[in-house]
Amino acid sequence: MARKPASKREKPASPAGVPDDAWSEIESLREEIWRYRRFYYLEDSPEIPDAEYDKLERSLLELLEKYPAAKRPDCPTEVPGVSIDLETFAPVKHSAPMLSLDNAMDADEMADWVKRVEKDLGREIKALTVEPKMDGLSISLTYRKGALVQAATRGDGRTGENVTDNVRTIKAIPKKLGKPLDLDVRGEIYMEIRAFEDFNAKQVMRGEKVYVNPRNLASGSLRQKDPEVTRSRPLAFVAYDAAEAKKNLGVSGQAEMLDALAGLGLPVSDQWKKTGANEIEKSYAAMLEKREKLLYEIDGMVVKVDDFSEREKLGATGHHPRWAIAYKFPPEEAETVVNEIAVQVGRTGALTPVANLEPVRVGGVTVSRATLHNQDEIDRLDVREGDAVIIRRAGDVIPEIVQVIKEKRPKGARKYSLPAKCPVCNSAVDRLEGEVNHYCTSIACPAQAMEAISHFASKNTMDIEGLGPKMVEQLYEAKLVGNIADLYDLKDRRDDVLGLERMAEKSADNLLAAIEESKKRPLGRIIFALGIRLVGRQTGDLLAESFGSIGKLAKAKADELESLYDVGPKVAQSIVDFFSAKSNLDIIKRLKKAGLAFKAEKREGGVLTGFSFCITGKLSRPRTYFQDMVRNNGGTVVSSVTKGLDYLIIGEEAGSKRKKAEKLGVTLLTEDEFLAVVEGGGVLPERGSGR
Numbered sequence: 114m115a116r117k118p119a120s121k122r123e124k125p126a127s128p129a130g131v132p133d134d135a136w137s138e139i140e141s142l143r144e145e146i147w148r149y150r151r152f153y154y155l156e157d158s159p160e161i162p163d164a165e166y167d168k169l170e171r172s173l174l175e176l177l178e179k180y181p182a183a184k185r186p187d188c189p190t191e192v193p194g195v196s197i198d199l200e201t202f203a204p205v206k207h208s209a210p211m212l213s214l215d216n217a218m219d220a221d222e223m224a225d226w227v228k229r230v231e232k233d234l235g236r237e238i239k240a241l242t243v244e245p246k247m248d249g250l251s252i253s254l255t256y257r258k259g260a261l262v263q264a265a266t267r268g269d270g271r272t273g274e275n276v277t278d279n280v281r282t283i284k285a286i287p288k289k290l291g292k293p294l295d296l297d298v299r300g301e302i303y304m305e306i307r308a309f310e311d312f313n314a315k316q317v318m319r320g321e322k323v324y325v326n327p328r329n330l331a332s333g334s335l336r337q338k339d340p341e342v343t344r345s346r347p348l349a350f351v352a353y354d355a356a357e358a359k360k361n362l363g364v365s366g367q368a369e370m371l372d373a374l375a376g377l378g379l380p381v382s383d384q385w386k387k388t389g390a391n392e393i394e395k396s397y398a399a400m401l402e403k404r405e406k407l408l409y410e411i412d413g414m415v416v417k418v419d420d421f422s423e424r425e426k427l428g429a430t431g432h433h434p435r436w437a438i439a440y441k442f443p444p445e446e447a448e449t450v451v452n453e454i455a456v457q458v459g460r461t462g463a464l465t466p467v468a469n470l471e472p473v474r475v476g477g478v479t480v481s482r483a484t485l486h487n488q489d490e491i492d493r494l495d496v497r498e499g500d501a502v503i504i505r506r507a508g509d510v511i512p513e514i515v516q517v518i519k520e521k522r523p524k525g526a527r528k529y530s531l532p533a534k535c536p537v538c539n540s541a542v543d544r545l546e547g548e549v550n551h552y553c554t555s556i557a558c559p560a561q562a563m564e565a566i567s568h569f570a571s572k573n574t575m576d577i578e579g580l581g582p583k584m585v586e587q588l589y590e591a592k593l594v595g596n597i598a599d600l601y602d603l604k605d606r607r608d609d610v611l612g613l614e615r616m617a618e619k620s621a622d623n624l625l626a627a628i629e630e631s632k633k634r635p636l637g638r639i640i641f642a643l644g645i646r647l648v649g650r651q652t653g654d655l656l657a658e659s660f661g662s663i664g665k666l667a668k669a670k671a672d673e674l675e676s677l678y679d680v681g682p683k684v685a686q687s688i689v690d691f692f693s694a695k696s697n698l699d700i701i702k703r704l705k706k707a708g709l710a711f712k713a714e715k716r717e718g719g720v721l722t723g724f725s726f727c728i729t730g731k732l733s734r735p736r737t738y739f740q741d742m743v744r745n746n747g748g749t750v751v752s753s754v755t756k757g758l759d760y761l762i763i764g765e766e767a768g769s770k771r772k773k774a775e776k777l778g779v780t781l782l783t784e785d786e787f788l789a790v791v792e793g794g795g796v797l798p799e800r801g802s803g804r
Contacts, residue, residue, distance in 0.1 A: 128182040135176060139183050142173040146189040147735065151651060167216060167441070186733045186764070190432055202274035202336070205265035207253055208297050209356045212270055213432055214415065214439040220394060223416070226438050227390050230418065233427055233435070239420045242367040243396045244385040246413035246439050247351060249303030250332045252276075254286065254352075259293035261286070266336070269734060270431075279335055282344035290377040297356035298379060304331040305408045306478065308347040320583020326478070327410055349409070352379040359421050366419040387419060397440055404442065410478075413441040446505045446515065447480075449473040454485065454498055454529050456536050458560035461646045462553040464531055464542060466491060468502075468514060475506045483512040487549045488531050495519075497526040535560075562596060563589050565644045569597045573650055574642035575631040579624045587613050597642075598700045600628050601707035636663065636713040643701075645691045647684045651737075655680070656688075658744060663701060663711040667692040719747020720790060724797070727751050729771060730764030732784055739787070746791050754779060759800050762787050 127136030146169050170190065177184050217223040231237055253273060255263040264280035265273035280286055283302070290296065304312075309327040316323050324330040334346035352374045358364055362373045368387045375381045384403070388396055393416060400414050418424055418436040427435040453469040466485040473480055483504055485491050494517055496502065501521035502514045533542055535553035537560040544551045553561065563585050570580035577600075588594045593609055603610055603625060610621045634642075640663070641653030648656070659677055660666040666688075674685035691697055705711050726743045728736055728750070739762060740750045754761060754773045761767075761774040762782050774781060780798055782790075789795030 128180075131180045131183045135180055136183060139173065139176050139180070142169060142176070143188060145169060146173065147737070150189065151649075167218070185731050186431075189735075202266075202276060204268075204272050205253075205263065205275045206272055207265065207268075207270070208255075210270050210429075211251060211253060211267040211273065211299065212429060212434055214437055215433045216413075217416075217438050217440045223393060223397075223438070223440050226416075227393070230427060230436070231390075234423060238390050238418055239423060240366070240368075240387055241390060241393070242371075242385055242387050242417045242419050243393070243400070244353060244382050244415045244417070245400060245407070245411040246415045246441075247301040247303050247382075248326070248328045248410040248412045249301040250328065250335065252280065252300055252302050252335075252350070254280070254298040254300065256290055256294060256296045256298065258295065259290040261288045269738060271734070274336070276335055278340045279337060279343040282340050283348045283350060285348065285350040285380060287378045290379070292377060294361060294377070296361050296377075298352050298374065299354035299356070300350055300352035300379075302331055302335055302348055302350050303327065303409055304334070304347060305349055306410060307408065308349075310478070312346070319581070320586065321581045350380055352381050353415075365421055367417050368419055393440070401442055411442070413439045415439055445475050446503050447473045447475045448501060448518070449480075449504055451496060451498055451500045451502055451514075454491075454496070456532065458535060458537050458553055458558060459564055461644065462558060462561050463550045464535070464553065465550075466529075466531060468496065470502075470504065473504060475504055475512065478506065480504055480506065480512045483514050485514065488544075488551065489549050491529055491531075495528070497522065497529055499523040499526045559589065566594060566597055566600070568644050569642045570600075570631075574638055575634050576638075577624075577631045578627045579620070580627065584624070596700055598703035598707070601632075601704070601709075603628060632708045633710065636661075636710060639663075639704075639709055639711070640666070643691070643697075646687045648688065652680065652684065654744070657713045658750060661713045663705070667698070667701070719745070720797070721746040721748030723747070724759040724800070725749045725751050725757070726760050726762055727754055727758055727770065727774075728762045728764075730767035732762075732764035739784075742787075742791050760787075760797070 127133050131139075146166075149166055149169070173188070174190055177188070177190060215226070217226055227238070251267040253265045253267070254261060255265075261281065262277075263275065264277045264286075265275055267273055280302075281288065304327040306327060309324070309330055312330060313323050324333070330346070331348055334343055334348055337343050353371070355362060355370060355374060358370045358373070362370060364370045364373050368385075371381050371385060384400065384407075386396065397414055400411075404411060416438050418427065424434070424436040429435055450471040451468045452471060455467050455469055457465045457467055459465060466487070468483045468485055470481050470483060485494075485496065494514060496514055496517050499522070501518040503516040503518065504512055505515045506512050531542065531551050534540065535542055535558060538553065538558040540553055540558060542551050542553060563582070566580075566585045566589070567582045569575055570577040570585065580600075585594075588603075588610075591609070591613060593603060593606060594600055607621060607625065610616060610624065611618060613621075635657065637654035637657035638650070639653075640656050641648060641650045655677055656666055660669065669688070669692075671682070671685045671689050674680050674688055675682060701711075721743055726748050728739050732739060743750050751758065754770050754777065756777050756779075758774070758777075758779050760780050760782050761770060762784065763771055764784055771781065780800055782798075786795060786798075790797050
């Protein structure tokens with residue numbers, strides 16, 4: 114079936130009783146939160162601090178509480194985690210949902226939670242447990258007859274990624290329990306601070322990627338295609354829960370369960386304790402004081418109702434249990450001095466000011482740099498070289514300057530403005546209308562070239578092993594590459610590659626083989642690898658699915674692009690601008706000649722191969738989950754109902770699309786019917802059979 118771009122998407126009208134402006138804000142927050150979750154969970158690269166993300170979720174919650182008619186099953190407040198990466202890992206259904214936690218940001222919110230719980234119980238809470246909130250990633254371990262048989266990430270809470278082979282390489286996780294039990298254990302994989310700092314130091318020496326924090330490194334280490342990479346990383350583990358512990362372990366509460374898990378040989382936190390509701394603040398203060406001395410990062414304290422019978426009465430939402438809450442720590446702050454304001458040039462040409470600081474310990478990590486984002490942020494803070502400043506690792510992730518101590522400002526400190534010329538190539542710098550960033554105007558800028566090649570070769574794009582930033586720099590400085598297309602000419606310059614510093618014959622051959630292997634990458638990854646501003650991995654896949662070839666995409670108009678799910682005006686214009694540049698088209702022409710797959714391959718053998726699907730209504734999971742299911746089983750996703758559509762997947766309140774489909778004779782599938790087909794228990798009804 115021929116691929117074609119989806120037609121203009123239908124933006125749902127606001128529900129009854131919800132003002133248009135409130136509905137617009139709710140929809141915007143929903144999309145923004147899902148996008149940040151994808152960066153956090155799937156790309157191990159948080160775009161904003163945890164504290165800022167928490168504010169977005171709270172804003173959405175407040176609006177939904179005010180306008181309950183606006184609630185939808187695919188709302189991020191109703192779903193923990195994010196849809197899984199089906200390309201790298203097989204899906205695993207959890208025996209019981211892996212939910213997230215609600216947050217309390219201060220003592221008042223913590224007290225409110227206690228009141229709600231006691232109101233629902235109709236009496237005082239018998240007892241609570243408090244545990245450190247580890248800053249790692251959740252994992253589910255399945256033991257059968259005491260042997261580890263499966264490990265899965267949280268995913269969207271119902272379906273996770275099968276990472277069994279990788280988890281088996283982690284020494285801290287026992288492969289056999291002390292007793293031959295059937296048990297599903299939940300816990301956290303993390304990395305100790307010292308191990309994280311040692312790893313980053315080695316990365317600097319190798320000229321490879323440096324990770325922002327231990328959580329990102331732990332996540333990236335676990336979600337490797339090669340288990341041997343995971344084995345080489347010093348990952349740690351702590352268990353905090355077991356499914357149906359009452360039946361499987363013969364325990365009646367959290368405290369007994371933690372003791373039982375430890376007795377089976379599973380590592381548990383040595384910082385937990387059983388307490389009462391009137392002792393929460395005391396426990397919180399004690400844990401906050403210990404934080405700096407711990408070997409690992411924590412970002413709060415988890416408070417749980419201890420008694421399992423009380424938990425059963427309290428129940429859970431689709432997002433979090435009502436019997437537990439994360440009492441978050443305030444971001445840690447420290448005073449230091451701005452030694453210099455430097456400017457970095459990224460792969461898109463964006464100029465980013467960075468404050469080089471007098472090194473200072475913040476949140477258990479030594480901080481010597483902080484991003485200043487853009488000129489607007491510099492002006493807002495009025496930060497100058499020589500200033501004493503307060504640094505915060507907001508959400509314990511990204512260092513930022515939150516305050517300038519102007520009383521300590523040295524005499525003669527001058528206001529800072531970004532340079533009018535690019536610090537790398539000396540070309541003019543411009544600020545685009547509606548943008549906060551300044552950009553180098555030269556596509557030949559060396560900083561952009563090296564960053565663009567590094568991005569092209571990275572794991573999430575073309576995945577060219579051995580072609581890290583240091584190697585890119587060597588190739589560039591030796592004038593062997595000047596852009597991404599030059600990589601595919603290196604096979605004819607093997608002797609020149611061998612002439613690079615510390616380049617052995619085997620290393621050179623492995624690098625050239627990896628470059629050759631990258632030609633097999635699918636179109637979606639290639640589109641992402643091209644470095645089109647604002648186009649991420651998911652958008653690349655969407656564009657490949659919708660247009661089918663780079664040629665058709667290059668000819669697309671802005672309004673045609675905007676019709677696609679998740680493509681807004683700025684992204685659409687960025688794509689149009691990219692393909693309007695002759696230099697970019699010349700590079701694409703060379704890549705095509707080199708043999709890259711600029712046409713999307715039809716997935717063969719999938720149960721949905723050859724069929725088109727549209728999705729409408731309220732569903733139990735995010736719409737992107739169902740879109741991924743269609744694509745990964747060979748089908749095509751479109752955004753509108755036409756006579757040529759094969760199937761319409763309908764949720765609750767399907768509305769106008771359902772009516773149109775019925776009128777045109779398009780076959781309707783409920784969510785359960787669709788899942789039965791892709792999970793192997795059902796058969797697609799004949800096309801055009803209606804219901």
